Amino acid sequence: MAVLCSNCAGKLIFNPASQKLECANCGAGFRPEDVSDINADIHSKYYDTRVYTCSHCGAEVVTSDTESSTFCVYCGNPAIVFSRVSKEYRPDGIIPFKITKQQALDKIKSKFVNNPIVPKEIAGSFKPENMRGIYVPYWVINADYQEADWISGTVKRGKSSETRYYSRSGEVKFKNVPIDGSRILNDDVSLRLEPFYLEDSKEFDEDYLNGFYSNTSDMDFMDLRESASKRCHKLYAEEVVKSIPRNVNSVRIRDSIYWADIQDDPIYMMFPVWFLTFKYNGKPYTILVNGQTGKVTGTLPWLKKRVWGIAIATFILVIAFIIGMFFVINSGAAAIVTFMWTCGVSALLCTSVVSFTVGFRGLRRILKNLRLAQSEAIFNYVKRRQS
């Protein structure tokens, strides 16, 4: 399992900044490919890991033996206990961490600075001890894909608009699509971490895991096919609406059928992710940082009173503006008043409908992301899968 320093027999930890295994005792650095573990068999299909189980959410966290786990990276609960030494399947490749713990933390902090709606007290939670680096299992697939869509849109005809329908079917050959291989990590969360760049990938070597946790793929082929189909559909759907003529508004896919066929050589990979877990008002939150690119994803808690204040202030300002406009316009000549009122009310009504739709959908998406960031969602996800 752990590789020892050839100078002083100290434990070696992978340092993303230098991309070397460094000895905590003597400071010596070694390239992972130059270091060999006498216990490891590089031709074996397996490698040794230590498995910790969270008694709160049931998640299993896998580590090399250089670092003992102190709390669950998924739900932040400290009730995590050593479970067993396990032999896991050796992945085909790995993208080593490029972003250090401090860099990841700084990137999260930068989202917090000058942020008027996030509670100041959570700044105390942004500590290195709350950060954990995890290699998340991914399957990189090639797939043949077919989809048929029934799409609607509206076209202006004089003063009224007419709904029209568009029929589309097509096929795509997808290449190197990453699919999250863990049932614990929600697909919507892992999607937000992308992109990962495969150019940096290396042949799997467990030395890269030193100092980090790892998770192993727990999905079967049907799960992989389902996740791949959904992922490909998302990519396809964004593209297919572009084929609708430009003069068509409110384009919406009404119905679709899609089929994906994964080619025979899906590649089992480990991708680097930093997890920051903390609690606010008794609720757990997880912020993630892509360990290769440094992209931060997650939803920070917000001050409810302040957000409500902003919403109410906007409401009052808009009403005051309309009433103000009423008095300004009414001070003019009667013909102008009628004309301006007709134009003003029509324009305001149209803008309001658009604002309502965009605002309502956007808020719904943010609340969904908030539920994902609060790792109770992951907890429920695990429980649902377990049952």
Place this chain on the structure above:
Amino acid sequence: MIERFNANMLGMSLMAIAFLIFTGVSFALLITYKILKKYSDIGDSSCDIKEYSRTGIRYNRTVDNAPAIEKSFLFADYGVDPYAEKKHNVPEVLLKNAENDINKFVK
């Protein structure tokens, strides 16, 4: 006459109030969404088919202004999995995970 005038006025006032509330709520929703998106919801996902496919979509059917009956034809043509019969060489990890799932279910 006065009653009709009053009823009209009442109707107009209610419509004006409803319009004011709807407009206020709409803009409040939009502004709140924009603020939360900027300050709280970090890291949006963006999908682009070009990242994962060199060829893009090869269309087999593109019917604009399609009649309603076209939907039945479309889904009749594409409703069956074209890859259903294909055999796969499934990686060992995925086979093992499927076995583990069955074992859990049996227990």
